[in-house]
Amino acid sequence: MTEVPSRGFPETEFEARTHRAQFRMAAAAIDGILFTSEPEIRYFSGFQTLFWQSPTRPWFLYLPSTGKPIAIIPEIGAQLMHSTWLDDIRTWSAPCPEDDGVSLLTELLTPLARERKTLGVMKGHETGLRMPLGDYERLLQGLPNLSIADATGLVRSLRMIKSEREIEKLAHICAIGSRTFAKIPELAHEGQPFEDLFRAFRREGLAQGADDVPYLVGGADQGGYHDVISPPSRRPLARGDVLMLDTGAVWDGYYCDFDRNFAVGTADEATQRAYDVLWRATEAGINAARAGVTCHQLYQVMRGVIAELDDRGGDVGRLGHGLGMQLTEWPSHAPFDHTPIAENMVLTLEPSLSYGDARIMVHEENIVIREDGAQLLSERASRDLPVI
Amino acid sequence: MTEVPSRGFPETEFEARTHRAQFRMAAAAIDGILFTSEPEIRYFSGFQTLFWQSPTRPWFLYLPSTGKPIAIIPEIGAQLMHSTWLDDIRTWSAPCPEDDGVSLLTELLTPLARERKTLGVMKGHETGLRMPLGDYERLLQGLPNLSIADATGLVRSLRMIKSEREIEKLAHICAIGSRTFAKIPELAHEGQPFEDLFRAFRREGLAQGADDVPYLVGGADQGGYHDVISPPSRRPLARGDVLMLDTGAVWDGYYCDFDRNFAVGTADEATQRAYDVLWRATEAGINAARAGVTCHQLYQVMRGVIAELDDRGGDVGRLGHGLGMQLTEWPSHAPFDHTPIAENMVLTLEPSLSYGDARIMVHEENIVIREDGAQLLSERASRDLPVI
Incomplete structure (x- = not known):
């Protein structure tokens, strides 16, 4: 701790x-x-x-x-x-x-x-x-x-530029979020209604020190999920599901906002490839996110990798955003936003893509911009899709 | 269950x-x-x-x-x-x-x-x-x-008049809230930072079946609390504290909204008297709340009992409100609101008073209006201030 x-x-x-x-x-x-x-x-x-x-x-x-x-x-x-x-x-x-x-x-x-x-x-x-x-x-x-x-x-x-005390709070809640996601292999199991996993995740987030876990969305379905903003169903987790949880936990009024993907039992090749592309898109974003680069440029860097699998540009409108007292804040990593990234901004990198039969996947990390570039606040997602 | x-x-x-x-x-x-x-x-x-x-x-x-x-x-x-x-x-x-x-x-x-x-x-x-x-x-x-x-x-x-399906959801979350409050004697103890009790309460609410416990406020202080909207402090609960928690837990998008008071170890006479007056004010409200009575009249019935101890009228502006998809909804039990109460309204009764040295106390129950009057959705608070 x-x-x-x-x-x-x-x-x-x-x-x-x-x-x-x-x-x-x-x-x-x-x-x-x-x-x-x-x-x-x-x-x-x-x-x-x-x-x-x-x-x-x-x-x-x-x-x-x-x-x-x-x-x-x-x-x-x-x-x-x-x-x-x-x-x-x-x-x-x-x-x-x-x-x-x-x-x-x-x-x-x-x-x-x-x-x-x-x-x-x-x-x-x-x-x-x-x-x-x-x-x-x-x-x-x-x-x-x-x-x-x-x-x-x-x-x-x-508000886009955070003070050291704000960053300290954001780092704290991101660490709590990371510890909570690390427990997913223990919390989730085949046959578990998805709704019950949500409840278990919230309880774990509180146990890890969050003041609350107000935002929790996700998806779980055979070979990939189709929607990322729905409340959970009672559908039981099944072998072959791809499972994603996206949380905004809060500490002292500051949010983390990131997600994690898991395969239940096994994952097909298309899903593994989508995961690989998004992991590398995120990595490219982390490497590119530094003072002076614009949000639009950062968007393009991530889009460049995503295009290996999905060149349509997506429907979510952006590939990340500011983070702080609100779950989502200015700026947006999107074509319309030419804000120069600056030191002490706290940002999410959130590449997403569509693949297969209307399946979608999202990845997300939280970073703070320092003199020498991006520093991760969330613990980096594993290189390969974790199987639980 | x-x-x-x-x-x-x-x-x-x-x-x-x-x-x-x-x-x-x-x-x-x-x-x-x-x-x-x-x-x-x-x-x-x-x-x-x-x-x-x-x-x-x-x-x-x-x-x-x-x-x-x-x-x-x-x-x-x-x-x-x-x-x-x-x-x-x-x-x-x-x-x-x-x-x-x-x-x-x-x-x-x-x-x-x-x-x-x-x-x-x-x-x-x-x-x-x-x-x-x-x-x-x-x-x-x-x-x-x-x-x-x-x-x-x-x-x-x-929106003020709820359907049977809405009432069913509201009854369900009120029952979850009641079961959660019933665990307070197990969850709270002397020396416990108030913040930790909040976390334990939220975890218990989830375990009891709430989708989330987004709203939780309260107060705890020697001989009585002074504020009812603050986040919790790290101050440890101590013998002689009066403790209040007020929660808005949610199930399928519908809220409960009620509170409970507890004495830690012992309670002084002024606090017991305040509790007695508010319990009776609530009781008078439950008995008076029926179709045709106006919110203003309901307010006056509760004020009549509160006046035994506090005749200043209070600063909270009202003594209860509607409840449903939002934590607080129209109407208001207040002098300005002449809405006639109607069958299938779901309401809170929330009398409050000031006593002693700037101490305040609040009580709250949730009811649904039926043909023959008010039916409790929350389990009625105990007649005497519970000592834990």
């Missing part, structure tokens, strides 16, 4: 995040940013709770051009928010459909609107609006002179 | 949901509804996957005024969507930030816009927009003659 990192972050980390954001806000002529979503609010405040799973109450964080962020939150979160580095915490008794924070936000933003300034909001790729759309529209109607700018690029540029 | 219900729903259930929605759409002069969020898309299609945890790709379901819903989804979900009752499934290779479904949606909705019809969108209480706000605005700009109406009330009125 590796040493467990400490939870949370020192105040200096939130100060640094805030200062970096404010520096970029000044450059982008954004005078304040209003956040509604969990990862951004946690990123700037340290506020961490599973209570976000309840859709009932909206939560807001306002990042001004100088000074600490301001929380505008339901009273039920006041005690926890006061334990963060924030000083200015404004609350209301929520839920209150007639006024769920809207008048508090209006009061906060009115000076900005009066001066015809610009408010940043997350409007771009991989974001959503975590407040009622009607309330958002009502808020803006009450602030007619406020300009709205998309803050996605600004926030993305910050 | 009770018998395990079957997973999923027969096609007739989705047909019935769709017809009921279309009947109400006609009455509300809504010509189609566009959904972006997981529970609504699942409700009308049966599409169930944990892949929603990845924020990268938007998913859309369009409910026309007649006929089956239409899915507009990333290609990665095509195989799984084809296993549902839907016929019309339109896909694109996502992610594609330049056009993540927007042109497919524009094509679909252009006839509606041309005829100056009304599109329903979820804009109200307890909803959010699960697609990039920028894409939503862009979509509407391309459909200038389309009217937008808030479909929240319509969907809420359907």
Whole structure:
């Protein structure tokens, strides 16, 4: 068992995040940013709770051009928010459909609107609006002179680069994920309903130290699986199945995201060849992933190997992505993403291919980019398809 | 172990949901509804996957005024969507930030816009927009003659009333939650870091048959806890602690949501009194919860008992809520909610109070409303605070 990192972050980390954001806000002529979503609010405040799973109450964080962020939150979160580095915490008794924070936000933003300034909001790729759309529209109607700018690029540029403390947490959960996958030969057996293997995997992940295993998908079928996002069936594992599990386990609010393939009893040649191609595609990705290479170039390197077996380009849209407080984050290893890879990015490499009769296979590893290139956070998948 | 219900729903259930929605759409002069969020898309299609945890790709379901819903989804979900009752499934290779479904949606909705019809969108209480706000605005700009109406009330009125098959799933996960709580005296012990009890509880929930235990919060402190939404600390449980765990475990996409309190070794008189008041407040709620009573009235019944110890009204905003595919759903037992309780609603009763030196206590049970009143789905909490 590796040493467990400490939870949370020192105040200096939130100060640094805030200062970096404010520096970029000044450059982008954004005078304040209003956040509604969990990862951004946690990123700037340290506020961490599973209570976000309840859709009932909206939560807001306002990042001004100088000074600490301001929380505008339901009273039920006041005690926890006061334990963060924030000083200015404004609350209301929520839920209150007639006024769920809207008048508090209006009061906060009115000076900005009066001066015809610009408010940043997350409007771009991989974001959503975590407040009622009607309330958002009502808020803006009450602030007619406020300009709205998309803050996605600004926030993305910050969050993509991880701090050493973030990397430490990510390395920790990846190690937990690796130890959990190492137990699969003990946990899985012929005749076992696939659903029961999911349950056993989750229990093992918790035993290995994960706070939770919220994401677990997979496939298992004779000679290869056909789908990678389904919940498990009660179908029993059978000799000749190819089995894949893909997990997002979490520790202190940071995710691992990788998968492993196994053959039950035996594997046919087509499957072994698919495994070999994907293992080498991943290897090529690991070797190519270094500061300065773009995500598109990294995609092409992996595609080059995959094309040995499947030259159609695939339907999953990308061959990996960023990783951190969310299971999937910017950037994407895809033709549309020309982001230069940079030191301290944490990324997944996720080549996939179709083969045989509508069978698919996916491989995935997690890496951090260092000065001298990629460093594995997940324990590298075995060179040959493991038979259990 | 009770018998395990079957997973999923027969096609007739989705047909019935769709017809009921279309009947109400006609009455509300809504010509189609566009959904972006997981529970609504699942409700009308049966599409169930944990892949929603990845924020990268938007998913859309369009409910026309007649006929089956239409899915507009990333290609990665095509195989799984084809296993549902839907016929019309339109896909694109996502992610594609330049056009993540927007042109497919524009094509679909252009006839509606041309005829100056009304599109329903979820804009109200307890909803959010699960697609990039920028894409939503862009979509509407391309459909200038389309009217937008808030479909929240319509969907809420359907989803609040559960079918027998939904109730069966909810009863099953509540039974699993009850069996898990029953193990707490074995799982918890003095000196145990609170974090480890969380892990043990999750493992037990899985062993008892839960698909997952995504929501678990709680508190533990000398003489009473102070916060009910925090993640667990490493602080060891000590004699004199009052301990509370609140869980949302899930089976086949349906939640339980209730909590239990325990005293470690001993409990002081103030805590025992708080427990007694809340137990009786819950009991009053169970007796009062029947068809025709409003949520506000139910709130008042529970408040009447709570007032024996705490007459300030509390900061949590409500004393229970709906339960189903989400941890918390409409309605709310709160002064603002005058929804009449109806047969086959599944509800939580969740009275809480403050006492002593900033200590709080919460109780919670899950019920289904039947012809003759409330029927417990959770096993009723013991009459006196259990000492472990």
